[in-house]
Amino acid sequence: MLPDAWRGLVDDAAVFPPGDAPLPEALTAYVDRAGVWWADLVGSFVVTDTALPDVAEDVPVSIVVTGGAGAIGGVLGYAARHGKRVAGLEIALRDPDDLAGNARRVQAAVDAARAEGVLDDETPVYVELPQAEADHGWLAAADVVAEGEHRLKLRTGGLEADKFPAPATVAGWIDAALDRETPFKCTAGLHHAIAHRDHTTGFEHHGFLNVLLATRQAFDGATQAEVATLLADQYPNDLVALARQGQQSGDLAGARRWFTSFGCCDVREPLDDLVGLGLIEGDRP
DSSP: OOOOOOOOEHHHHHHHTTTOHHHHHHHHHHHHHGTTGGGOOOOOOEETTGGGGOOOOOOOOEEOSSSSSSGGHHHHHHHTTOOEEEEEEEEEETTTTOOHHHHHHHHHHHHHHHHTTTTTTTTEEEOOOOOOOHHHHHHHHHHHHHHHHEEEEEEEOOOOGGGGGHHHHHHHHHHHHHHHHHOOOESOOSSSSOOOOOTTTTOEOOOOHHHHHHHHHHTTOOHHHHHHHHHHOOOOHHHHHHHHHHHHHHHHHHHHTTTTEEEEEEEHHHHHHHHHHTTSSSSSO
């Protein structure tokens, strides 16, 4: 069994870009992984609502709703009728001119689904806010998410350079989440533990270890500037030393209360990094 800081940290998003694995192959890999020593690292299998009917295996699925709030009831009804194990629901706000209003529509649809019995009260709902500064509209939508006891979804990368938010922007998002006592997950771009520049694309990637350490630092009262500095740190020795201290004290596991997980299209990459950095004992797959 892995240390608590790493259990369920990575959601298997193999079918999403840039991996784009065929669904049958991704499902087979997910199921076969159940017996490996590092299986606890991986949480749910992430799939879109449109692909859900093709998920033939009995696996915990996080469903990404590709439409608006009106699509929530239909996909959850389908999942309930067909015995799908819904581990989470994820939906992006689609109205940038009225983010808070959009968030309220999501809230209403989720409430209706719970009332109909097609979504358990304990199943987390992640609401993705735009990749923008945490301005008044952004924060108003975060307020609605928090009031509904849902969670935030933060997009930390993509297929173009401008999809990678600056460390200061991510620091603002983390501050907003913690200020509202709202857990969050990340998606896209977090392939590796340490922040780095990709030598092929030139994109500046965030590191999942940076995000976890920064979350703990923010929880302990660090300023947004200090959190941004930690997010931008590309020196493994510094970060690993902090992580080892956090593992021993339990602070790192405690930060998972807020930074719940991140989606990754190749779950072996974060594992390789954790083993290579000496934060997990074991062999690479």
